[in-house]
Amino acid sequence: HYFTQKTNGLQQEWFGRVWMNPPFSMPLIQQFADKMAVEFASGRVQQALVITNNGTDTQWFHTLLKTSKVFCLLRGRAKFYSPDSDIIAARQGQVIFYLGDQSEKFTQVFSAFGAVASL
Numbered sequence: 001h002y003f004t005q006k007t008n009g010l011q012q013e014w015f016g017r018v019w020m021n022p023p024f025s026m027p028l029i030q031q032f033a034d035k036m037a038v039e040f041a042s043g044r045v046q047q048a049l050v051i052t053n054n055g056t057d058t059q060w061f062h063t064l065l066k067t068s069k070v071f072c073l074l075r076g077r078a079k080f081y082s083p084d085s086d087i088i089a090a091r092q093g094q095v096i097f098y099l100g101d102q103s104e105k106f107t108q109v110f111s112a113f114g115a116v117a118s119l
């Protein structure tokens with residue numbers, strides 16, 4: 001399933017393996033971080049990858065950090081594309097959080113893209 005702004009992923013039940021690229025602005029990013037924490041804690045989401053800006057001082061960052069326990073601070077900035085395939089410049093670096101029981105595999109794969117750390 002692919003949720004868009006039109007289908008409002010915040011109002012949907014999430015399940016299985018999830019890739020989440022939330023809106024990077026407040027208050028939506030906090031709402032998506034909270035939703036991921038709830039869906040993962042419920043067991044509906046078994047594994048997830050979440051990409052966000054590396055806003056280490058924010059509440060939403062710490063919500064995801066507490067939920068994930070392992071993450072990758074990307075080396076360089078991720079490239080994002082508009083629907084017209086234009087590159088949208090990232091204003092700061094990104095982090096990818098992993099939620100699930102495959103932390104060792106995540107570390108093995110994502111260490112090629114940046115520094116992986118776990119709590």
